[in-house]
Amino acid sequence: MRAYVFTDKALERYAGQFVWLAIDTEKASNAAFLAKYPIHVWPTLLVVNPKNDSVVLRYAGGATVPQLSKLLDESEKTYRSKTLSSADSLLASADKLSNEEKYGEAAKAYEQAIAKAPKKWVHFGRSAELAIFSLMMANENAHCTQLALDLYPRLAGTVSGANVASGGLSCATELKPDDPKRAAALETLEKATREALMDKSIPLSGDDRSGLYDSLVSARETAKDDAGAAKLRSEWIAYLEGEAAKAKTAEQRAVYDPHRLSLYIMLKTPEKAIPMLEQSAKDFPNDYNPPSRLALAYKAMGRFDDALAASDRALAKAYGPRKITILRARYDIYIAKGDKEMAKKTLEETIRYAKSLPREQVSKAMIDSLEKRLKEAS
């Protein structure tokens, strides 16, 4: 959003209507904020009432300029309104439940809000997306699939419709193979996701479209259609390379680096990621991402010493929970290289570092899983 959205002059009119706050969730100094507002999706957009710290609006994921304008208008209205309609107050309680990570209950409240919604309700799209997202987080795949099937026809041709279709498709791929509704649901939602992907009039961001490809590839894999999945992957990488080529700034181009890297590794052509990542390393000399991604690319190429050198450069710049990910990747490099001794030392260092972080930034489950791995390695 920093590369494409917050720089857009169209948002200037909102400048005085809100106080604008950016929270880097990796910084230990933001632990108190995270205790109050847990964040599990990046970015997460929140609108907060400063008088009582309540959440006026919560949105998981990035937004394009038109999406953000809509969210801002919506939340302004909710913030100012003295009395809320029943759908609006159900939505507010759903947002609150979601903030408290009670996803099963949040999903129910979003659905109730949708059921009570007046015609042309401004919050309909967002509520539908969040109902699907909450069901996904609660692992309620059958319900999620059915709700997506029910809601999609009312949202076809919109950003929310695209996200509902691809979220529902993702839930459908998780259904048990003997589920009688599975085949038909997969077919319908795959068609809907494809339709959204092809509709150039829907103002989806590059990463939204990339997410749709991701769901579609996964659906083809579920169907054991290797040729279909391979065809989609090549379409996907061509799309990402095209978007990166069209980027007007280095920031915009680098938005596509992680997607392209994952795909190059998946397609067994990790060497293709090297020039793009070296360019980003030059463009953003203080950023740990280009060297940490170079480490992954070199590892996939079997160039372990180059991977370790890149990992050194990344660790020198990294901070916060992300450093754990870089250290874990370093452990994997040593394992791939066959150096068990250094792998173990790296794991011990990772555990020490994870334990030094505020508990809002690192879960107990994460530390437990690292310790379990260390035990197995000993």
Place this chain on the structure above:
Amino acid sequence: MRRSTLLLLTALTLAPLARAKEVLPFIDDDYSKAVAHAKTKNVPIFVEAWAPW
């Protein structure tokens, strides 16, 4: 937004960028300051919770 996409999404926000070109006056990493400003102006706070991934 399938699960692995959520992981992918986490990778999207880019490292500390110069804020010079932004049209919105963001406060960085200071919730108390934002609350104080918002109370004075009687406006809500917009928060972008991000990570430099």
